[in-house]
Amino acid sequence: MRMQWLPAVVLAVVLMMTGAHAQEHQALISDTDCTSPPLILIPAALGGATATPLKPVDGARLACSVSAGVPKPQADAPRSSSDRMPADVQPPLTGPVAASGNAEWAYMSGMPLVASGPVFTGLAPESSRSSPPERALDAAGLTGCKGGEACEGGAAPGQPAELAQPRPRPDVRPVAGARTRVSRRLLVGLAAWLALWLIICLLIHCAWMFYRRHLTPDARLVRAAKAGIKRGEFRVEYQPLVSLREGRCVGVDALIRWDNVEYGQLGPHHYMSRIEKRSFIGPVTRFILSTAVRELGPLVASRSLYIGIKVAARHVESPTFVSDVIGSAESILPRLVLHMPEEHCARPTKSVLDAVTVLRARGVRLAMSSVTSVDTYSALHEAFQFDLLKIDRGILALDDRERRQRLEAFVDTARELGSIVVAEGVESASHHRVVSRSGAEIGQGFFYGRTMILSLLVTFLNAGGNSLRGKRVRPWQ
Numbered sequence: 291m292r293m294q295w296l297p298a299v300v301l302a303v304v305l306m307m308t309g310a311h312a313q314e315h316q317a318l319i320s321d322t323d324c325t326s327p328p329l330i331l332i333p334a335a336l337g338g339a340t341a342t343p344l345k346p347v348d349g350a351r352l353a354c355s356v357s358a359g360v361p362k363p364q365a366d367a368p369r370s371s372s373d374r375m376p377a378d379v380q381p382p383l384t385g386p387v388a389a390s391g392n393a394e395w396a397y398m399s400g401m402p403l404v405a406s407g408p409v410f411t412g413l414a415p416e417s418s419r420s421s422p423p424e425r426a427l428d429a430a431g432l433t434g435c436k437g438g439e440a441c442e443g444g445a446a447p448g449q450p451a452e453l454a455q456p457r458p459r460p461d462v463r464p465v466a467g468a469r470t471r472v473s474r475r476l477l478v479g480l481a482a483w484l485a486l487w488l489i490i491c492l493l494i495h496c497a498w499m500f501y502r503r504h505l506t507p508d509a510r511l512v513r514a515a516k517a518g519i520k521r522g523e524f525r526v527e528y529q530p531l532v533s534l535r536e537g538r539c540v541g542v543d544a545l546i547r548w549d550n551v552e553y554g555q556l557g558p559h560h561y562m563s564r565i566e567k568r569s570f571i572g573p574v575t576r577f578i579l580s581t582a583v584r585e586l587g588p589l590v591a592s593r594s595l596y597i598g599i600k601v602a603a604r605h606v607e608s609p610t611f612v613s614d615v616i617g618s619a620e621s622i623l624p625r626l627v628l629h630m631p632e633e634h635c636a637r638p639t640k641s642v643l644d645a646v647t648v649l650r651a652r653g654v655r656l657a658m659s660s661v662t663s664v665d666t667y668s669a670l671h672e673a674f675q676f677d678l679l680k681i682d683r684g685i686l687a688l689d690d691r692e693r694r695q696r697l698e699a700f701v702d703t704a705r706e707l708g709s710i711v712v713a714e715g716v717e718s719a720s721h722h723r724v725v726s727r728s729g730a731e732i733g734q735g736f737f738y739g740r741t742m743i744l745s746l747l748v749t750f751l752n753a754g755g756n757s758l759r760g761k762r763v764r765p766w767q
Contacts (some may be wrong), residue, residue: 298569337586376425443551510562511553517566523549526581527741528749531596531712531734534726539751541596541627544582545741548573566602566634569704572614574731579618585744593751598627600659606636612645616652624653627678631660645673660714664703671707678703683715688725697728705729 390694503509518524528542546562548554553561565571582597591593599619605611619626628649635658646656657678661667667679685696698715704711713725716735725733742750 303624307745310716402761423717444760452703508561508567511561511564512568512570513562514550514553515548515570515574518548518550520571523548523554524577525575525743526578527743528586528747529597529741530747531598531732532738534730534733538754539595539739540732541562541598542586542747543598543600543629544578544586545580547741568606569604569608571602571605572608572610574598574617575601576618579615583619583622587621589751590622594625596627596655597622598629598657600629600631603630603634603636606630606645607639607642609641612648615649616655623649626653627655627657629659629680630674630676632658632662632666632682633660635670638670643673657712661700664699667700668703671709675680676709678709678735680712680714683728686715686721690724692722693724694728697724697730701729 354646373624394753395761407750490584504513527547528538528544529545531541531543532538533540546558546559548561565574578599582599586595586597592599601611605614615626616623616629618683630636650656655677656674657680658667658670658674658676658679660682662677662682667676670676679700681697685693685700687693688696701711709734712732712734713728714723714734716722716725716733716737718737719733722737739750
């Protein structure tokens with residue numbers, strides 16, 4: 291789902307680059323001095339008597355050639371009365387191209403200069419000749435030269451043509467600063483688009499984080515659990531651990547239960563697997579420890595029972611783990627056993643190992659629960675030095691031969707490492723016989739006792755702490 295927005299981003303970048311190229315092209319066109327006007331139709335009469343009625347002229351070349359040498363009028367420059375003309379009177383098209391009056395009028399009005407002088411020599415055929423009045427007009431008006439005087443850039447009448455100075459060709463290239471302005475506009479546009487997309491991505495990320503923390507099913511479950519602790523919906527039940535050699539209860543596991551219609555009826559695995567992934571597992575663990583201390587404090591002191599508590603990897607790796615355990619169960623720390631599941635065991639980092647060292651100094655023991663692999667237990671035992679190995683209940687569900695081999699392997703490994711073996715999931719007499727013959731020290735399961743509330747646990751312990759069948763282990767062996 292994270293990659294669904296990638297095509298949209300790629301398409302936006304392509305559109306952005308296309309728009310920037312179009313803006314650059316338009317800016318180059320608008321910043322040049324010679325802009326191509328629409329095609330101008332010039333009457334053929336200006337080209338000569340024998341020319342065709344209408345003749346097209348290249349408007350771009352005409353505009354550039356006319357306006358190349360014409361300076362733009364200054365805003366504060368004074369204008370003579372001879373330069374001002376009525377708005378309804380069109381200035382005559384006679385005179386040289388560089389004449390200031392006609393050039394300024396053409397520049398201010400936006401119309402190109404059109405004259406039948408040297409600029410239009412290419413319009414008429416070579417065979418056409420101007421009439422005498424036209425020659426006089428060309429000599430006196432369009433050229434702007436009086437009789438007997440030399441014209442600008444040309445030779446005087448009667449002077450050799452070799453003495454005439456060639457006219458410089460106008461520079462119609464774009465202004466040098468145009469490309470700089472275009473580059474700046476392009477960079478500003480790219481920066482604006484980038485900032486816009488960053489803001490959009492940030493908003494999407496914030497919306498997704500808000501959805502994950504407040505609107506997902508797991509978030510609603512955690513929110514309901516927080517309210518449930520305040521309303522007293524959580525409680526603790528206890529399951530006995532029976533010694534296979536003595537046949538009596540040597541400890542209990544404290545298990546949390548949730549009296550909630552929507553979430554609690556689905557079982558502890560449904561809601562605890564989700565709560566363990568959130569930071570809310572810290573308050574839940576503190577609730578279990580404080581409840582066990584309040585309810586089992588007197589029993590632990592008189593009967594030497596061990597109390598097992600499951601701890602999640604996220605809580606173990608948090609900086610408040612040591613303070614939570616010591617602050618909630620300080621009175622029962624020498625009888626406390628913390629269970630770390632094999633599948634979600636904490637990483638043996640320096641901070642975690644330092645926390646384990648501090649708790650061990652206070653008498654706390656460690657156990658790995660739901661163990662399915664001997665190699666995994668051996669590898670983690672080097673870092674944590676577990677005191678108990680709790681075999682997963684799925685091992686007892688295997689066939690007889692494989693079950694016997696797996697149990698013997700766990701027992702042999704635990705003895706080499708100095709750990710006590712606890713068999714989980716003992717639910718029948720056949721399971722009990724297999725576990726007893728394998729060499730395991732402690733058994734746990736429905737065969738010995740189901741989870742109990744405090745009153746039933748007290749009754750069970752007052753009856754001798756034996757299994758619910760009221761028999762010792764020795765006759766079963």
